[in-house]
Amino acid sequence: MTAVVEAPPSPEPPSTRTRAQQRSSAWKRRAPLLPALLFTIAVTQVPFLVTVFYSFQSWNMVRPGSQHFVGFDNYVDVFTDSVFLGALGNTVTITVVCVLVAMLLGLGLALLLDRQFLGRGIVRTLLITPFLILPAAGALLWKTTMFDPTYGLLNWAFGIEVEWLSDYPLAAVMTQIVWQWTPFMMLLILAGLQAQSREVLEAAQVDGAGRWRTFVSITLPQLSRYLQLAVLLGAIYIVNSFDAIYLMTQGGPGTASTNLPYYIYQRAFEGFDVGQSSAMGVVVVALTLIVATFALRLMFRAFDVSRGVK
Amino acid sequence: MTVKTNRLGGSALTVLTWIVALLFVFPVIWMVVTSFKHEVDAATDPPTFAFTPTLEQFTTILDRGFLPYLANSAFVTVLSTLLVLLLGVPAAYALSLAPVKQTSNALGFFLSTKMLPIVAAIIPLYVISQNLGMLDNVWALIVLYAGMNLPLAVWMMRSFFLEVPTEMIEAARVDGAKLPTVLYRVILPVVAPGIAATALICVIFSWTEFFYAVNLTAAQAGTVPVFLVGFITSEGLFWAQLSAAALLASLPVMIVGWIAQNHLVRGLSMGAVK
Numbered sequence: 001m002t003a004v005v006e007a008p009p010s011p012e013p014p015s016t017r018t019r020a021q022q023r024s025s026a027w028k029r030r031a032p033l034l035p036a037l038l039f040t041i042a043v044t045q046v047p048f049l050v051t052v053f054y055s056f057q058s059w060n061m062v063r064p065g066s067q068h069f070v071g072f073d074n075y076v077d078v079f080t081d082s083v084f085l086g087a088l089g090n091t092v093t094i095t096v097v098c099v100l101v102a103m104l105l106g107l108g109l110a111l112l113l114d115r116q117f118l119g120r121g122i123v124r125t126l127l128i129t130p131f132l133i134l135p136a137a138g139a140l141l142w143k144t145t146m147f148d149p150t151y152g153l154l155n156w157a158f159g160i161e162v163e164w165l166s167d168y169p170l171a172a173v174m175t176q177i178v179w180q181w182t183p184f185m186m187l188l189i190l191a192g193l194q195a196q197s198r199e200v201l202e203a204a205q206v207d208g209a210g211r212w213r214t215f216v217s218i219t220l221p222q223l224s225r226y227l228q229l230a231v232l233l234g235a236i237y238i239v240n241s242f243d244a245i246y247l248m249t250q251g252g253p254g255t256a257s258t259n260l261p262y263y264i265y266q267r268a269f270e271g272f273d274v275g276q277s278s279a280m281g282v283v284v285v286a287l288t289l290i291v292a293t294f295a296l297r298l299m300f301r302a303f304d305v306s307r308g309v310k
Numbered sequence: 311m312t313v314k315t316n317r318l319g320g321s322a323l324t325v326l327t328w329i330v331a332l333l334f335v336f337p338v339i340w341m342v343v344t345s346f347k348h349e350v351d352a353a354t355d356p357p358t359f360a361f362t363p364t365l366e367q368f369t370t371i372l373d374r375g376f377l378p379y380l381a382n383s384a385f386v387t388v389l390s391t392l393l394v395l396l397l398g399v400p401a402a403y404a405l406s407l408a409p410v411k412q413t414s415n416a417l418g419f420f421l422s423t424k425m426l427p428i429v430a431a432i433i434p435l436y437v438i439s440q441n442l443g444m445l446d447n448v449w450a451l452i453v454l455y456a457g458m459n460l461p462l463a464v465w466m467m468r469s470f471f472l473e474v475p476t477e478m479i480e481a482a483r484v485d486g487a488k489l490p491t492v493l494y495r496v497i498l499p500v501v502a503p504g505i506a507a508t509a510l511i512c513v514i515f516s517w518t519e520f521f522y523a524v525n526l527t528a529a530q531a532g533t534v535p536v537f538l539v540g541f542i543t544s545e546g547l548f549w550a551q552l553s554a555a556a557l558l559a560s561l562p563v564m565i566v567g568w569i570a571q572n573h574l575v576r577g578l579s580m581g582a583v584k
Contacts, residue, residue, distance in 0.1 A: 029410045032400030036464060037416065039397055043457030044423040050434035109330070117324040125568055126335040132567040133338060134518050136535040137556035140542070141341050144353075144549055151353040151549075153340065179337070191579035226579065240427055243520040243535070247542055261521070264429045269525060274433055281430035292425040 048285065054278035061272035074279035083255050084280060087263040088287075090170060094241060094259055098177045099234045103227065105178065106185025113186070114193040124190075131183035139247040142176045147248075169249045169257035176244045181237070185230045192226030193219070239288070260284050344553035352550035367554035376558060379537040384562070386448050386533060387516040390455035394463045394512050395505065397456070402467035407474060407497065417468070420461040428458070428521055439526055448531040454522050459512040466511070466577060470504025471497070507577025510570050517563045534559040 055074055059067040078084050113124055130138065146154050147164040155161055164172045196219060204214045242261045245251055251258035251266065258266075260280070268277035332339075344352050346363040405413050435454065436445075444450040474497050482492045520535045527536055538559060541552045567574060 026411070029404060029408050031404075032408075033404035033410055033416060036397040036401035036460060037419070040420065040423055040457060040460055043453060044426055044431065047431035047434040047438070048426060050438075051430055054433060109334075112323070112327040112330065115320075115323075117320070117327065119328065123327055123331045125571065126331045128567065128571060128574070129335050129338050129564065132514065132560065132564045133341075134535060134538070134556065134560045134563070136518075136520050136538045137341075137560050138337070140538060140552055141337055141556055144552065145340055145344065146337060148353070151355050151357070153357060156356055179334075182334075187575050188579060191575050195579075229579075236424055240429070240521070242429075246520075246524070247539070261427065261429045265432070265521075265525070268433050268436075274437075278433055281427070281433070284427050285430045288425050288427055289422075292422065 051278045051281050054274050055282045057275045057278075059274040061274055067274075070275065074275045075283070077276055078279050078283055083258065083263060084260075086255055087258045087260050090257065091239065091259040091261075093170065094174055094177065095235055095239045098174050098181065098238050098241075099231055101174075102178045102181040102234060103185045103189075103230055105182045106187075106230065107189050107227075109182065109186045110189040110193055113190055127186060128183045130179050131181070131187075133180075135180055135243040136247060138180055139176055139244045142172070142179070143248045147172055165249055166253050169253060173241075173244045173248055173257050176248065177238060177241055180244075181234055185234060188226050188230045188233075189223060192223045196222055341553045341556055344550055345557045347550045347553075349548065349550050352548075352553070367550045368558070370551055371555045371558060374540075376534075376537060376555065379532050379534050380558070380562075382448055382527075382531055383517060383533040386451045386455060387513055390452045390459065390516050391509050391512040393452065393456040394459050395509060398460055398463040398467055398508070399505065401464045402471050403497075405464065406468045406471035407476075407479065417465065420464050423457075424461045432521070432525055435522075436525060445526060446528045446530045446532075448527075450526055451519075451522060451531065451533070454526075455512075455516045455519060458519070458522075459515055463508045463512055466508045467501070467504060470501045470508075473504075474500045503573065503576070506570070507573040510566065510573055511577050513566060514563055 056069060056071060057067050058070040058073065109127055113120065113127070143165065144152070146152050149155060149161065149163045152164070154164065162168070200218060201214060204218055209217070240261055241259060242265065245257055245259055245262045246265070249257040251262045255263075264277050264280050264284070267273050267280065271277070345367055346365070347358070347361050348364055348366065351358040351361040404410055405416060410416065439445045439447070439450050478496050478500075479492055482496050487495070517533075518535070519533075523533045523536050524539060527533065538552075538555060541548065541555065
């Protein structure tokens with residue numbers, strides 16, 4: 001960081017007066033940024049630091065005065081807790097499967113929408129609606145009107161009798177999440193498709209490239225930035241999925257559909273175990289940071305953030 | 311010949327697109343239909359398609375005290391979005407048109423806070439709110455939602471600010487315009503649609519937020535998702551009522567989203583690619 005702050009070496013050492021001027025102009029430039037920066041630090045970083053502090057304490061909220069320092073005990077407990085490891089596995093499954101499926105469906109829908117046809121505006125409006133429905137409402141509706149074993153539409157439509165939420169809890173939750181996020185992916189990819197230059201596409205056709213060839217060689221490379229953005233933003237939100245699990249399965253049956261946010265919630269607000277749930281939170285952050293470091297690097301390359309820096 | 315098959319293929323594709331769209335949105339259509347049913351028609355096997363519509367469920371929802379939740383949601387959403395713009399617009403300016411030297415560090419910092427899972431901070435937030443007497447208080451949600459949306463907002467608005475041609479700003483400066491004039495007359499007209507798109511995204515994410523709302527609020531400051539949690543125990547019994555509540559809870563953001571969908575597309579793609 002300091003390397004960036006240092007001014008480039010100038011051939012002649014500037015006089016103290018201009019240096020002071022430079023400094024004041026640098027602060028003038030920073031001034032509009034500072035409120036946002038300080039606010040973000042206060043609201044997101046400070047609570048996290050407190051979480052780190054709590055993670056070294058043994059503290060149960062229902063027993064006042066039980067708070068004391070225990071070193072790494074909570075972390076040892078976390079890594080030997082099979083429920084935690086299961087929840088970690090479920091989180092990875094939910095995130096990877098939902099992001100990929102939603103992106104593929106979104107790509108398909110965007111391709112269908114990327115042409116002129118009767119009622120295009122209406123179809124697009126219909127397709128974005130699941131993204132605008134309250135996720136809590138969507139989860140409850142899927143749980144009842146779609147997945148209910150007796151009165152649900154799915155069993156009626158397919159003429160089967162499946163206990164979706166107890167036999168396939170993870171798949172049911174993921175269905176709802178995919179349904180919710182597909183429109184988001186579709187909108188992003190559609191923006192990418194519409195940013196394509198028509199001339200290039202026509203030139204490819206004139207050169208005798210078929211539809212598939214044009215799609216693979218011209219459209220996909222052009223879309224890659226949008227796809228990366230879709231994956232990154234989707235993953236950021238889906239990794240935190242809580243509504244669907246809380247409202248549809250309560251993490252069950254047993255812990256079959258428990259993910260990390262739901263498990264931490266349970267330990268904190270049902271078990272009142274501040275120390276252990278904090279340690280889990282810290283572990284989650286560490287894991288996310290490892291993944292995110294790669295994702296961020298990818299994104300910075302994709303969007304060339306240095307653009308506009310003079 | 312090829313023109314004819316193309317046209318035929320085209321209309322087949324159009325029909326397919328319509329079918330896919332209707333199937334995809336069917337849970338929403340079914341929600342709307344069910345919300346106008348009497349409870350006896352709501353959960354049946356096979357499903358009931360012909361029924362006498364009623365507004366009974368909507369009046370029941372209002373009687374169950376839905377309006378205060380709606381008011382809380384509106385208040386929290388509007389104020390947190392305004393707070394995001396108040397903090398985010400200057401920050402985006404400082405990271406684009408008059409860039410500070412550590413621009414990519416600052417941007418990286420904002421983005422990295424988005425990577426921080428919200429569960430990792432919920433316990434201190436709960437304890438701090440409790441100590442400050444801010445549990446079940448709308449202002450706690452306003453501050454937290456602003457913190458949640460600010461990083462994405464700064465990032466999006468920066469992309470829109472970068473689209474302002476620097477020549478325009480310099481030309482205005484040469485003509486002797488002071489900074490406020492430049493901001494108001496030159497920059498604002500170009501970035502206004504981008505700011506609107508950003509605000510829209512913030513509105514959607516604030517209105518639909520669940521985790522903070524459920525954990526930090528209850529009867530006083532509860533937002534519409536908290537009202538819906540009341541239906542978790544009455545599963546299978548009050549589907550028509552649930553559908554009516556789900557419809558009322560989603561309707562404001564649905565209407566805003568439908569009207570502004572072009573902004574939404576632009577906002578999501580963040581003007582990142584030209």
